[in-house]
Amino acid sequence: MFRFAVEFIGADTLEGRAFADKWRYAEFRHAFRVTTVVWGLSYIAEAAVQLVIIQLASTTFAKTTSQVLPLLFTGAVIAWNISYAKRGQRRGALLEAAARARGDRAPEMPA
Numbered sequence: 001m002f003r004f005a006v007e008f009i010g011a012d013t014l015e016g017r018a019f020a021d022k023w024r025y026a027e028f029r030h031a032f033r034v035t036t037v038v039w040g041l042s043y044i045a046e047a048a049v050q051l052v053i054i055q056l057a058s059t060t061f062a063k064t065t066s067q068v069l070p071l072l073f074t075g076a077v078i079a080w081n082i083s084y085a086k087r088g089q090r091r092g093a094l095l096e097a098a099a100r101a102r103g104d105r106a107p108e109m110p111a
Helices: 002-009 014-024 026-056 059-102
Strands: none
Touching (some): 026 059
């Protein structure tokens, strides 16, 4: 998800480089790991739900849900992702301000 975000922002832009530079912070890396896991699990759950529907419901209903269910799951995960990102940005700003007040230096980039 991190690489997707960097490419979406633009890896060679000022914003993209500033975003990629945040990888040095453990909290930032953790947030992207959580995001990646949530997206992956949501698609596994969507496939499991669809499998149950295919096994138990009519062909017409299964066909309809196969077109709608991915949109519902994706919409739900996008809503969660936006909320999670906003909370992370607020928390990151607070941590950055506290570190600046203490005079801390930014951590080195992980190898």
